[in-house]
Structure formats: C-alpha cells, structure tokens
Amino acid sequence: MDPARLLDAARTALVLDSSCDVPPGRRCANWRVIPIPVTFGSETFADGVDIDAAGFYERLERSERLPTTAQPSVVTIEEVLRDALVAYDSAIVLPLSRHMSGTVDRVREVAAEIDPSRLMVLESGSVTVALGLIALRLQAALERGVTAGEAEALVARLSSEHRAVFSLETLEYLQRGGRIGRAQAVAGSLLRVRPILQILDGEVSPHSRVRGAHRVLPAIAEFVEAHSDPGRVLHVAYAHSRRPEIVPALEALVAGVRPLAVTELTGEVGPTVGTHAGPGAFVVAFVHDGAAERGGGAAS
Amino acid sequence: MSGPTATTPAAGERVAHVVGAACDALAARADEVNDLNVFPVADGDTGTNMLLTTMAMREAARATTGLARGERCAALARAALVGARGNSGMILSQLVRGAADALAAGDGPLDGPAVARALRGASDAAYGAVRAPVEGTMLTVARRIAEAAEAAPAGSDLAAVLDAALDGGRAGVAETTALLPVLREAGVVDSGGLGVTILLAGAAAALTGRAPAAAPGGAAPRVVTADHLPSRYRYCTSFLVEGEGMDLDALEAALLPLGDSLLVMGDGRQAKVHVHTDAPERAAAAAAAIGTVDAVLFDDMRRQEAARAARLSRRAAPAASCVVVVAADGEGVRELAEGLGAVAVALGVGAMAEAGDAAAPAGVVLAVAAAGADDARAVASARPGTEVVVTSSLPALLASLVEIDPAGDPADVAAAMRAAAGAVDAVEVDGVGDALREALGAALGPLLDGRGPALVTVVVGRDAGVEPAVAEGWVRAVAGDDVEVEAHAGGQAVPALAVGVE
Numbered sequence: 001m002d003p004a005r006l007l008d009a010a011r012t013a014l015v016l017d018s019s020c021d022v023p024p025g026r027r028c029a030n031w032r033v034i035p036i037p038v039t040f041g042s043e044t045f046a047d048g049v050d051i052d053a054a055g056f057y058e059r060l061e062r063s064e065r066l067p068t069t070a071q072p073s074v075v076t077i078e079e080v081l082r083d084a085l086v087a088y089d090s091a092i093v094l095p096l097s098r099h100m101s102g103t104v105d106r107v108r109e110v111a112a113e114i115d116p117s118r119l120m121v122l123e124s125g126s127v128t129v130a131l132g133l134i135a136l137r138l139q140a141a142l143e144r145g146v147t148a149g150e151a152e153a154l155v156a157r158l159s160s161e162h163r164a165v166f167s168l169e170t171l172e173y174l175q176r177g178g179r180i181g182r183a184q185a186v187a188g189s190l191l192r193v194r195p196i197l198q199i200l201d202g203e204v205s206p207h208s209r210v211r212g213a214h215r216v217l218p219a220i221a222e223f224v225e226a227h228s229d230p231g232r233v234l235h236v237a238y239a240h241s242r243r244p245e246i247v248p249a250l251e252a253l254v255a256g257v258r259p260l261a262v263t264e265l266t267g268e269v270g271p272t273v274g275t276h277a278g279p280g281a282f283v284v285a286f287v288h289d290g291a292a293e294r295g296g297g298a299a300s
Numbered sequence: 301m302s303g304p305t306a307t308t309p310a311a312g313e314r315v316a317h318v319v320g321a322a323c324d325a326l327a328a329r330a331d332e333v334n335d336l337n338v339f340p341v342a343d344g345d346t347g348t349n350m351l352l353t354t355m356a357m358r359e360a361a362r363a364t365t366g367l368a369r370g371e372r373c374a375a376l377a378r379a380a381l382v383g384a385r386g387n388s389g390m391i392l393s394q395l396v397r398g399a400a401d402a403l404a405a406g407d408g409p410l411d412g413p414a415v416a417r418a419l420r421g422a423s424d425a426a427y428g429a430v431r432a433p434v435e436g437t438m439l440t441v442a443r444r445i446a447e448a449a450e451a452a453p454a455g456s457d458l459a460a461v462l463d464a465a466l467d468g469g470r471a472g473v474a475e476t477t478a479l480l481p482v483l484r485e486a487g488v489v490d491s492g493g494l495g496v497t498i499l500l501a502g503a504a505a506a507l508t509g510r511a512p513a514a515a516p517g518g519a520a521p522r523v524v525t526a527d528h529l530p531s532r533y534r535y536c537t538s539f540l541v542e543g544e545g546m547d548l549d550a551l552e553a554a555l556l557p558l559g560d561s562l563l564v565m566g567d568g569r570q571a572k573v574h575v576h577t578d579a580p581e582r583a584a585a586a587a588a589a590i591g592t593v594d595a596v597l598f599d600d601m602r603r604q605e606a607a608r609a610a611r612l613s614r615r616a617a618p619a620a621s622c623v624v625v626v627a628a629d630g631e632g633v634r635e636l637a638e639g640l641g642a643v644a645v646a647l648g649v650g651a652m653a654e655a656g657d658a659a660a661p662a663g664v665v666l667a668v669a670a671a672g673a674d675d676a677r678a679v680a681s682a683r684p685g686t687e688v689v690v691t692s693s694l695p696a697l698l699a700s701l702v703e704i705d706p707a708g709d710p711a712d713v714a715a716a717m718r719a720a721a722g723a724v725d726a727v728e729v730d731g732v733g734d735a736l737r738e739a740l741g742a743a744l745g746p747l748l749d750g751r752g753p754a755l756v757t758v759v760v761g762r763d764a765g766v767e768p769a770v771a772e773g774w775v776r777a778v779a780g781d782d783v784e785v786e787a788h789a790g791g792q793a794v795p796a797l798a799v800g801v802e
Contacts, residue, residue: 042481065482190639191698192755192786211702212755212784212802 001090001120003149009142013084013091014135017072017103018047019272020096021239022132026265028139032084034077034095036103036272040067046076047271056271057242057279066173067275071103077110081119090118092142092151094135096127097202120148122155125202128273129237130164130285132265137235137287154290162287164199165207165223167216169280171195174204196223199285217253220284225257233289234258237265242279244268250284261286312365315372318506319358325502326351326495333498336491346491349386353393354499356383369407373400381565381572382540382595388438388492390563390574391426395442395496397566398425410507412461416449419465429565436480438492444472445500462504469497533559535769536599537580542570543591554586576601581773598769600788620706622713623659626697627652627672630792633694633759640701647672652679656686663710665689667717669697687714693726694790695757695800724802728795732765740771740797741778747801753782759790759798771797 009030016022017034027033035046038056040063045051051059060067084091093111095104104123111119124131137158141151168174191211196219198207210219228234236254238247247266254261269277326333326347333347360379364372377400380393402421406414423446427433448468452461476490477483483490505511537559541551545568552564559577566572571591577583580598587593626637626644634644643659645651647668652675656664667689668676680686687710691697700717727743729736740758748754756779758771766774768787775785790798 042485190636190786190788191702191757192784193640193702209702211699212753214753214755214782214784 001117001148003147003152005090005148006145007090007092007142007148007151008145009139011089012142013088014139014142015080015084015091015093016131016135017095017272018270019101019127020131020135021128021267021270021273022135022265023267024048026132026267030088030142031135031139032080032091034072034080034103034107036072036101037070038067038271038275039070041065045271051271053241053268053270053274056274060274060279067271069101069272069275071101071106074106074110077107078114081107081111081114085115085118090120090148092138092155093119093121094124094131094138094155095121096131097125097199098123099125099202100127100204120152122152123159123202124155125159126162126164126199126285128164128269128283128285129239129265129267130162130199130283132267133235133237133285133287134158134162136237136264137290157290158287159202161290162285163223163227164283164285165220166197166199166277166281166283167194167220168197168277170278173278174276196220198223217249220250221253221257224254224284224286228258228286229288230258230260232260234261234286235264235289236261236284236286237267238263238282238284239267239269240282241269241274241277243282246282250282254284254286312362312367312372315364315376316358316361318503319354319361319376321506322499322502323351323354323358325505326354326498329498333491333495336488336494345386346388347495349389350392350492350495350499352385353380353383353389356380357396359383370404373404376400378570381570384538384565384572384574387563387574388495390565390572391430391438391492392496392499393572394426394429394565395422398422401425410458412452412456412458415458415461415465416446416452419446419449422446434480436476436478436483437490438496440476440479441469441472441490441493441496444468444475445496459504459508459510462500462508466497466501466504469493469500473497533576534578534601535576535580536561536574536601537577537583537597537769538572538574539584539587539596540570540572540594541566541587541591542594544569546571546590551587551590554589555583558583558586579773579776580769581776598767600768620659620662622665622704622706622708622710623662624665624667624701624704624713624717625652625655625659626667626701627655627676628669628694628697628792629671630694630759630762630790632789632791633698636698636759636788636790637701640698641704641706642667642701647675649675649679652676653682656683663687665710665714665717667691667697667700669694685710687711689714689717689721691721691724693724693728693800694759694792694798695726696721696724698757698759699724699800699802724800726801727799729797729799730795732796736764736766736796737774740774740799744775744778744799744801748779748783751801753784754779755784755802756786757800757802758785758787759792759800760787761794761796761798762789762791763793764796766797775799 013030013032015032018036035049037044038047093107095107098104108121111121124134126134141154193209193211194216195209196207198205238250240246251263330347330351357376357379360375364375377397380396384390384393398421399418402418423442426439426442433439445465445468449461449465452464473489473493476493548564548571555562555575558579559575561576563574575583584593624642626642627647628634629647637644643655645655665687666676669691673690676688680688691700700721703716703720705713725747729739729743731739756775760768760771768789771787772785
C-alpha cells in the first residue's frame, strides 16, 4: 500500500482475528474478524462463528481432551479480506503476534495475491484485549484520518509501548499448547505459586511469581505502577475467563494507582486465547495516550 | 478332563485359586494393558489398577473358607470395592459385585447357565453404576461377554459357556477401536476391555482345568497423546462408605462441588467414592454424614507432577547466572525446594560445598533455615562471592524460593529472597494426635486473627504421625474461607509441624 494513501474510517476496513477478544458490541462498523479454528477432538469450530466463549468453556469443562487452535485457512482469510474490500476502498489487517501464531504470515501471502495496493498487513505483537486496545487506538486515528504510513508507524509504536500483564489459574493450558515461550521458568504448581506473566516483544514472558491468591492483585498493581506514568492518560483494557467479578476489582485497582486511567474495553477471553489460558485467567493491558493521536480520546 | 461343575460352594482356597489365576494372567500382561491406556485419561495405569483390584480380591478369597455362598460372594464384592483403584478398578469392582449378586441368588451348581447369569449380572451392574456409560470401553466388552455366554446352545456345559463368553470378549475388544474416536485415533483397542478379557481367560482356565485360552493381543499404540489435563485438584481421594439405605445420589450431589473426576459406585449399603479434590476431609465428612467411612486414600497428584516437571525442566534449562542451593533436613523439604527451582542438598558443609562447586560458573546463593546457618557461613567464607540467606523457619525458607531467578544477579536474588522470607510469620508445633491438632489451632489462632486473606503452609515432620491432607483439614477448621492452605510431607526431624503464615 502506498504510504501516502489517505485512510479514514468511512473508507478503510480494519480486519482483526478472533484472538482480539473485542466483544461484538464494541466492534466498529468497519471492522471484520477472521475466525480462528478451535478443535476439540474431531470437531472444529470457527471462533465467534459457531462457538462463543460460553459454549467454549462449557465444552472445555466436559471435554476429555484439550482443545487446540490452528491458523485460519487460506480460504477463510481470503473470504474475510475480499468481503472487506467490497464495502471499503482499503483495509488494514492486524492479526495476533507472529510469535504466537503464523497467522500474520499466511494473511500477508493471501493479501499479496488479492490486492497489495489496497491491503496493509501489520504486526501487532499482541493478543486478546491488548490487541483489541491497539485496534481501538488505530480506529481513533482512522476516525480522524491518517496516511497509511502514519497508521503503520502508530501500530509500531502501540505494539512496542503497550504493556499487558496477566494471571493464570494454571500454566497447564499454556504448556500443553506449546505457547509458553520464556514463561517456562516460572512453572511450579506446588506451594500455591502463582505466575504473573506479561506480553513482551510479542511473546508470553514471565514477570514474577507470587505465593497465594491474595498476592496476585497487589502484584498486578505493582506492574501497572512500574510501567506507566501517573501524569499521562492511560488507555486500559481488561479481560477475564469465567471470572467476571474480577474486572471491576481490577478497574478499581488500576484507578487507585493511576487516576488518569480510562477503561477502553472490557471483554471475555474467547475460545482462541482461552484454549491456551484456560478458565480463571485475567489480563490487564494498557498504553499511554500518544502525542500523534491526542484528541482521539477515550470516547467511542 | 471333567469340568468341575461344583455341586457344593467351593472352599475359600478354591475361590482364591480361580481369582489367583485371573490375577496371574493379568499380571503377565499388565504392561501391555497399561500401554494401551488412552481413555478416559491417558495416564497408562489401567493394567496396574485392575491388577491391584484383583489382588485385593485374592487376599479376601483366602479368608472365605467356611462361609456360606452368599457371605462369600458378599466378601468378594466388598474386597473388590475396597481395593478398587482408578476408574478401571472401580468398574471392575462393579462387574464383580454384579456377578457375586447373581451367584449368591442361586443355590445350584456352578454350571454353564449359572456362569451366564453371573456374567449378565456383571454387565448389568457395571452399566447401572456408571452415570454416563460410554461404548467402546470395558462396558462394551462386559456386555459382549454376557451376550455370548447367554447365546451358547442350551445344554452347554461350563467349559462351553466360558468358551463362548471368551469369544464374545474377543469380538468386543476388537470392536472398541471403531466405537470410541480416541481409540481409533491412537489405533488401539480399549485397555480396560482387554483387561477384563484377560481376567476372564485366566479364571476360565482355573475353573475348567485347561490351559488358558489366548486373550486377544492389543496392537501397540501408534501414538499416546498426553493431551489430557491432569486434574486441577490436588488429592486423588478414595474411600469406602457403608451404612443402611444410603442415598448415593444425594452423596454425589454433596461431593460434586468439591472437585472433579467424581465416581460414586455401589449401593445403599456399601459404596466407593473416588474424587479429585483439594479438600479431601470435606469429601470424607460428607460421606460420614450418611455412613461409616473406611479405607481412605489421599494421593497427592500435584506433588507427583511437580517432581516430574522439575526433573524435565532441569534437563532442558539453559545456562544460569544464579543458582540457589538449599541445604535442609528432610527429603520432602528438599523435593519442594527442587520443585521451585533450587538445587537441594542435605545439611552439612560437604554437601553444600559440593553443590556450590557444581553450580560454577554461575553465582551461588546458599539458602538454609537457622539449623544450617553456621555451616552455610563456613562454606561461604571459603567460596568468595557466595551469598547466604538464612531464614528463621522451614516455611520461610520455602517462601524465599519464589524469588529464584536463574538469569538474575546473585546479590539481588539473595536480597529478594530475604525480603520474601521476612514476610512469613512462622510457628513450630510439636506433639502427637489430638494434642498436635490442638497445639496447631492454638498457635494459628492469634496469627490469623484479623489478618484477612492469607496463605498457610504446613511442613509436616517425619514423626508427626499425620497425613498432610489431614493437617490441611486441621488448618481449614480454624481458618476462614479466604485462607489458602497447603501442607506437605517435609520429612524433617523437628519440628512436627513447621507452619508459615503469610
């Protein structure tokens, strides 16, 4: 895509994948979502199309076997991209981190065949509502109007500056799915060790470990304080798996240490990410308001 | 050879001989059965579990000489239930119960029709005991065995009925692969079904005095995918509950919230409970409300997993810049320390120095509880750069290990470990039995009072005479719901209970 091409929300679609965990009600009119396949034994479901979070966790509970995720097929990707280009002049595609899935590379190949002049595929270095948060900041820029080059730079900045910290009930799902990356070092199911993990450079990395459930939230607050500036507006997203009551608690926690925090997004960890996180997990993702997008604001 | 169509109830030795033959037949092929085990949990223990269950029956059979047939049957059924291990053992115990009930109901000779009735009783009882029967499992095989025995021509003698039953069993085993997708994927027959057939072949040989018929061979599994989650709960808990007119549905409902992998099998007089839970004493208490609880087993599954994971991860670990060496009394304490990423050795200057040398070129943090302080300092003085962390208690020592960072700087790691240890309030409790429980309650009360959410760690000494799971129950009895509890066998000489509150 020509870096000087002018993009705005009326003429530009934003294509995500189902790992972004943005609830349908929070998605904008110009958004399209590539469903990621989630397989239980011999049955495969398209995330968000024929299985939702509730159905997924219910099945997870009953299933004898752990689900797995796979890259979406070329056909699926092509369908979504072509559909986006029917109603919009161009599209920015923002799949999950390449360190977690090869989806972004497959999307690039498909986009190159369809129409590289109208499609721009960007590396998000993120997943779940952290990816959703990046998408919302990008959407705010599209609503003001930006060039393709500016959009690319904005995503690169958001990708490197955003932080995400999360807690899992168990590391098992992450380990079995092979998505553990550098988090391996914190494994330890004895003595109530709770790993605190983060998304760093597009990968799941250990941050610290604490003992006892009562130490998890203080560790999250500490993370937010250590990685944000009290004097700047902070855009925050939250998601949980089967633990809705944790979200208000997290919001209060973040508001306590960062009064300028604005909740941009709350969601549920869906089937794609839930396959690797399991139930009982939560994530807090945040990024500062940037000079380039100031005025985009928190209003949606 | 004349088929011994017994006209009198066989003596205990005779029954033991038949059960023993079944046992031997399975023992010879238990590993093969284990290897086939991919359902319901691919943990490779079906053969072992069925064997242990059968061995429990053999023990009991010897003691049944002189009993009337009904009593003998009841004793065998009870032995199978009490001795039942794992899912396959639980279902096997129900097969035995069904067969025993059918045999007890008749007073004629043990002939072909009697065996057919027993096999039908076995199949029906097992189907009735499993809440959601799945085809392609040992249930299918038991049913095929019963159907084939019943289909034997009228007038068939004992040997002919057993032959027919075994043919049915072989067909049933072969059928399982097609019936259950997980078996089809792995390219195996059902392990439990094969086990049942092997047991029947062994028993049949003893009953007829013939050489054992070959049970079907199981193809070697193509893949054994370990994609099952281990339980999220800690204790694999099983116990027997006996009473009068017990409501097992109500018991099941009471146990359901406590964990998963719940099996309640048996009848209103006698039932076996199997459940994975974090609060085994609550499960036992729920059962104690309707009957007498016996034969309680708590297996710490997480500990087994953690030991395995620690072994595997050490093998794959990249070079570290900081190694934490823990020197402590008690094998359990050392195992826990290793589970958290430390290198653990026994107390003593020699062992500490050796572990420090082995860690080179990484920097070393030597961590000990008070008892090892002098030795640790002596070792450190001879090894410049060695950091020493001395904690006031065993729980504080374990708590400090949460700060292990193989990529960290030894001085920073040691400082963080001291801070983590400092956050633990520890008490040491000695005594035995009720006195120990009361001393624990008295010591914990003031520490927990008004504290709010907390974590209590109990390290159980080798002479404490109490199971960790029971010690956990003692803590839960005095602590609120927002207190997490974890007890482990530490194996230390003193104290009986080392307790940390943080």
